[in-house]
Each structure stands twice: as C-alpha cells, then as structure tokens.
Amino acid sequence: MPTSATKRELQAVLEIDGRASLQGEVKISGAKNSALVLMAGAILGSGDCRLHNVPNLVDITRMGQILTALGLKVRQHGDTVDIDTRNINPTKAPYDIVSQLRASFFVIGPLLTRLGTARVPLPGGCAIGARPVDLHVRGLQAMGANVRIESGIVHANLTGGKRRLQGANIYLDYPSVGATETILMAATLAEGETKIENAAQEPEIVDLANFCCQMGAKIKGAGTNTIIISGVDRLKAIEYNVIPDRIEAGTFLVAGAITKSEITLSSVIPSHLAPVIAKLNEIGCKVEVANDNNGSYLSQSLKPQRLRLIPGELRGIDIETLPYPGFPTDMQAQFTALLSIAEGNSVISETVFENRLNHVAELQRMGANIRVKGNHALVSGVPFLSGAPVMATDLRASAALVIAGLAANGKTVVGGLHHLDRGYENLEGKLQQLGAKLRRVLPD
Ligand code: UD1
Numbered sequence: 001m002p003t004s005a006t007k008r009e010l011q012a013v014l015e016i017d018g019r020a021s022l023q024g025e026v027k028i029s030g031a032k033n034s035a036l037v038l039m040a041g042a043i044l045g046s047g048d049c050r051l052h053n054v055p056n057l058v059d060i061t062r063m064g065q066i067l068t069a070l071g072l073k074v075r076q077h078g079d080t081v082d083i084d085t086r087n088i089n090p091t092k093a094p095y096d097i098v099s100q101l102r103a104s105f106f107v108i109g110p111l112l113t114r115l116g117t118a119r120v121p122l123p124g125g126c127a128i129g130a131r132p133v134d135l136h137v138r139g140l141q142a143m144g145a146n147v148r149i150e151s152g153i154v155h156a157n158l159t160g161g162k163r164r165l166q167g168a169n170i171y172l173d174y175p176s177v178g179a180t181e182t183i184l185m186a187a188t189l190a191e192g193e194t195k196i197e198n199a200a201q202e203p204e205i206v207d208l209a210n211f212c213c214q215m216g217a218k219i220k221g222a223g224t225n226t227i228i229i230s231g232v233d234r235l236k237a238i239e240y241n242v243i244p245d246r247i248e249a250g251t252f253l254v255a256g257a258i259t260k261s262e263i264t265l266s267s268v269i270p271s272h273l274a275p276v277i278a279k280l281n282e283i284g285c286k287v288e289v290a291n292d293n294n295g296s297y298l299s300q301s302l303k304p305q306r307l308r309l310i311p312g313e314l315r316g317i318d319i320e321t322l323p324y325p326g327f328p329t330d331m332q333a334q335f336t337a338l339l340s341i342a343e344g345n346s347v348i349s350e351t352v353f354e355n356r357l358n359h360v361a362e363l364q365r366m367g368a369n370i371r372v373k374g375n376h377a378l379v380s381g382v383p384f385l386s387g388a389p390v391m392a393t394d395l396r397a398s399a400a401l402v403i404a405g406l407a408a409n410g411k412t413v414v415g416g417l418h419h420l421d422r423g424y425e426n427l428e429g430k431l432q433q434l435g436a437k438l439r440r441v442l443p444d
Contacts, residue, residue, distance in 0.1 A: 008442055014414040014428060016405035017437035018387050022261035024434050025306070028249045028268050029055040029425040030079060030242035034207040036103040037181050038242060039063045041208060042083045043072070043110035044188055045215045047237030049083045054242055055425040058418070062101045069094045070107065085237060091119040095152070098123055105133055106178065108156060109186035112145060113165050116158045122149065135172055135179035142168040143183075143190055167192030167231055175200040175225065175323045181208055187229035188217040196227045202324040203272045207243045214238050244304055246272040247330045248424060251399045253277075254334040255431065256309035257285045258341065258407040263434055264290055267304040275327045279319060279335065283342060284312035316344035316381050321352050333359045333400035339379045340368035341407060346379040359397035362390040366408055384409055392416035395423040402427065406436055 030053035040063070042049040054060060056079065064074040064081070069092050073084035090111040098104045102123040111118035123133065133154075137147050140156055143165040147156045158165065167190050172179055180200040185208070187194035199205070201223055209222030215235040221227045249268040256263040257280060270277070270289055277287045290306035316339055321329040329352035339346040340363055350356045357377055360370045365388045369380040387410035392398030398420040405412030414420075417440070420427060428438050 010418055011443045012417050012440050014402060014405075014417060014420075015439050015441055016387070016402065016412045016414065018405060018408040018410055018412060020259050020261075020406040020436045022256060022259050022263050022406075022431070022434040022436060025264040025266055026252055026430050026434055027266050028244045028252070029053070031055075031204060031207070031245040031247075032057055032059060032423050033103070033177075034204045035060055035081075035242045036063050037106050037204065037208050038211050038240065039067060039081065039083065040103070040106035040110055041185055041211055042085050042237065043067075043088065043107060044114055044185060044212065045235040045237040046086055047084075049085060049237040050239040051081045051083070052079060052239070052241045053244075054079050054081045055245065057421065057423060057425055059101055059103065059422045062097050063104060066093055066097050066101070066104045066107065069097070070111070088115060090115045090117050093120045095121040102178070105136065106181055106185070108136065108154065109140065109182040112140060112156045112158075113186045113189040116163065118156045120154050122152050122154055133178070135174065135176045136182040139170050139172075139179055139183035140165075140186060142170050143186060143194065144168075164231070165190035167194040167229075169195045169197070171197040172199060174198070177202050177204065180205055180227070184208060184219065184222075184227060184229060185212065187231060188212050188219070188235060189233075190229075190231035192231055194229045194231070196229075197225065199225050199227045200323060201225060203243060203246060203269070211238070211240050214240060243272070244268045246276075247328065247396070249273055249307070250276040250328070250331045251334050251403070251424070252430075253280060253287060253307070253309045254331075254338050255403050255406060257283065257311055257314065258338050258403050260311040261434075262311060263309050265307045265309075268307050269302055270305055270307055271302075273307070275325060276331055279317065279327060280309070282317045283338065284315050286310040286312065314338065314342035314381070316342045316346035316379065318347045318349075320349040323352065329353055329356060330396050332356065333396040334403055336360065336370070336377055336379065337363060337400040337404040340370060340382065340404070341385060342381040344381055346381070348377040348379065350375045350377075356394070358393035359400050362393070362397070362401055363404060365390055366404055366412065386410055387412040389413040389415070392419045395419045399424060399427070402431070402438070405438070406431070
C-alpha cells in the first residue's frame with residue numbers, strides 16, 4: 001500500500017506535453033467508491049474477508065488504517081485486500097484519518113449493528129462543499145439508535161435494553177449515496193424489515209447489496225429507489241470482486257475525446273456509463289462495445305467488457321449533474337475541460353454539490369472561456385487551450401486539468417497531486433502506456 005505522502009511528495013507536479021495523440025488499450029481498475037464501502041462492510045461479518053480488484057490508492061490505504069485502528073487485521077497484496085474481522089474495538093476510529101477521508105464515516109453503520117455501539121469522528125467538510133451526515137444519523141435514529149455528537153465525535157448506541165437495531169421505514173430527503181449505504185449496512189443485522197425510500201441507485205449501492213447478500217443478508221430492490229432489507233442474525237465473511245471504476249473509465253473516455261484519439265478500455269460495465277456515453281455521443285464522439293455485434297452499450301449485462309472511443313468533431317452541449325442514473329457529478333470537471341474546446345456554447349449545471357466548480361479558474365488560466373454564475377458554468381468553446389501552471393483543487397478537478405493539459409498547446413504543470421493520488425490508480429503510468437508524454441517531478 002502507498003504510505004502517506006511526505007512533504008516532498010506533496011510538492012510534486014505533473015509535467016504534461018500537450019497535443020498528445022493516444023492509442024491502444026488501458027485496463028480500468030476496481031471502483032474506489034465501491035472498494036471503500038465494502039471494506040467498511042466487511043465489519044458486518046466475523047472471519048476472513050477477501051476483496052479482489054481493489055485499486056491501489058491513498059484513500060484505500062487510509063481506510064485500511066482506520067480498520068487497523070479499530071482492531072481489524074488488514075493486508076493488501078496486489079489488488080487484493082484481506083481483512084480479518086474477528087476482533088474489533090468499535091470506539092477507536094482515529095480523528096486525524098477520518099477527517100481526511102469522508103468514506104471512513106461508513107464504519108458507523110456496521111459497527112453499531114454488529115457490536116451495539118460506535119464512536120466515529122465527524123468527517124467534516126471538504127473542498128467541494130459542506131457534506132453533512134444528517135441523513136446517515138437520522139436513519140440510524142429511526143432504527144432506534146441513540147446518536148449524539150459531542151466535541152466532533154458521533155457516539156451511537158442501542159437504547160432501551162435492545163440488543164439489535166430495529167427495522168424501520170426511512171424516507172431519505174435526498175438520495176444520498178453515503179446515507180443509503182450506512183442505512184443498508186445497519187439494516188442487514190437489524191431486527192425486522194427496513195424499507196429505504198428515495199434511496200440512491202448508484203452501481204456502488206448494487207455492489208454493496210450484492211456483497212452483503214453473498215454474506216447472507218436479505219436485500220431486495222438495490223438499484224431502484226426503494227430498497228427492502230430483512231434483518232438476519234449474523235453474516236459470514238466472504239471473498240468478493242469489486243466492480244470496475246466507472247469514473248476512471250469515464251475519465252479515459254474524455255481523455256480520448258479531447259485528444260481526438262481512438263482508444264480502448266478493458267474491463268468496464270458499459271451500462272454503468274450510460275449517461276456519460278450519451279453525453280459523449282451528443283458532443284460528437286462514438287463509444288462502442290468492442291467485439292459486440294451490434295455495438296450496443298445499453299445491454300444491462302454486468303459482465304465487464306471492452307469499450308472503444310471513436311473521436312469526432314466536438315460540439316457544445318448542456319449538462320446537469322444528478323443522482324444516478326443521471327449524469328455523475330464525479331464526471332463534471334472532466335466534461336468542463338472537454339467542452340472548453342468544443343465548438344459553440346455549453347451550460348454545465350452542478351446540482352449535487354454546492355461548491356464544485358473550482359477547476360474553472362484553473363481552466364481559465366489555460367485560455368478557456370468560462371463564466372461561473374451560481375452553480376452554472378457557461379462555456380464558450382475556444383479553438384485550443386494553452387499549457388500553464390495549474391493547481392488541482394479536488395480529486396476530479398485534478399483529472400480534468402491533466403486531461404486539459406494533454407490537449408493544450410505547450411506544457412502544462414499540474415500541482416496538488418495528493419488529490420489525484422486519492423482516486424486514480426497510476427493515472428500517469430496508464431496515460432504513458434497510451435502514448436502521452438507526462439512525468440511526475442519531485443522538488444530538489
Ligand atoms: C459519494 C461518492 C462521491 C460522489 C457522491 C455523489 C463515495 C465515497 N463518494 O459521496 O464520489 O461524488 O457520492 O455521487 O462513495 N448530503 C446531505 N446530508 C447527508 C448526506 C449527503 O445533505 O447526510 C448531501 C451532500 O452534502 C451532497 C449530496 O447530499 O450535497 C450528495 O451527497 P452523497 O450522495 O451523500 O455523496 P457521498 O456519499 O458523500
């Protein structure tokens with residue numbers, strides 16, 4: 001596992017030679033957002049859990065450190081993570097790591113439902129918005145937990161002499177991915193039935209439900225807006241394969257589109273990318289399932305396949321980010337980079353997070369013509385971008401700047417790489433393999 005970045009590594013930059021032409025095939029890693037919640041979900045069963053297709057990322061390392069602090073034994077070898085969940089101390093989640101990784105809050109549901117008590121620091125805000133956890137907390141309270149927040153720590157316990165959480169009907173005010181995951185995991189070992197209405201429908205929720213069902217949980221409706229969980233007495237530890245990362249896949253498709261390069265992605269689930277592919281088609285590119293007779297990506301098959309991006313002349317379009325199956329907020333920054341060199345005007349509306357247009361100022365440095373009005377980015381396409389020194393402001397913004405640098409005239413120098421390393425496994429290595437000229441440079 002990568003260790004925490006040293007001060008010198010934090011000052012590293014990516015130097016990118018522009019006007020790149022990419023070709024060949026790239027292997028997409030396992031989904032960060034699935035792997036993180038499955039690592040927390042492993043707490044639900046006692047024994048040896050083994051996860052395959054886990055990406056090698058700083059966020060995964062941090063989640064491993066949190067589980068280790070809770071008393072679990074965690075070992076990563078290659079893309080496999082082994083977690084021995086026999087011994088757990090539910091009160092030991094360390095503040096300094098939880099505060100750096102929002103996903104680490106996900107341990108609260110499994111700890112509470114398996115051990116009857118949990119003590120987890122609040123994850124705090126982050127660069128893209130306040131990101132509260134009120135929906136997680138209200139869900140646990142509806143299931144009979146006593147949850148109080150003291151000095152930045154969330155304390156959750158069972159009340160009224162109860163030994164298990166109680167099934168409940170929970171309507172989410174917003175289809176939050178994290179809240180759906182917290183409640184789903186808590187409900188697997190609760191007494192009775194839990195119904196989550198207005199649930200998130202992201203593929204990562206389905207992956208978590210499949211993981212829990214394989215452990216012995218009873219869950220129906222994952223992937224729709226109503227999920228019903230019938231609590232069981234215990235769950236067993238299992239071996240499981242994480243789904244491919246649809247956001248990493250989408251990022252490479254945009255890299256192909258912006259550099260006008262035909263590239264192939266291997267091991268992706270095309271239906272998970274439906275909103276991204278629809279927008280790439282509208283922009284003027286084609287995406288085909290390689291080796292598929294009719295080239296359709298709409299098949300609901302969950303079998304990983306190869307996808308080919310066929311570039312085209314880029315034209316401006318409008319995009320609004322929405323919960324799945326809408327257009328993913330995690331692809332908004334990359335598409336902003338792409339549309340900045342598309343012919344005509346585009347309006348990009350960010351509705352999921354309140355502060356997720358920070359990459360615009362950096363794209364402007366590269367010559368993009370973009371105005372921000374509230375949560376809208378109004379883009380007037382320019383013929384080309386120019387390389388410049390830019391600073392990544394969050395994870396997906398960092399990918400957007402790398403992509404912009406690949407297409408720009410001249411050299412782009414991207415700083416703030418600790419954001420990139422949180423969520424992209426070996427992005428520069430994979431781009432180099434496709435023929436891009438870029439290198440990580442450490443300060444002397
Ligand atoms: C997850 C993903 C993240 C993605 C996001 C939306 C992980 C580790 N991260 O984040 O990459 O961008 O889904 O697809 O899986 N909200 C509340 N109260 C809550 C919870 C959320 O108001 O209790 C709000 C958030 O502030 C945000 C919106 O709901 O504005 C969406 O958040 P949510 O769906 O929960 O995203 P995360 O699970 O944090």
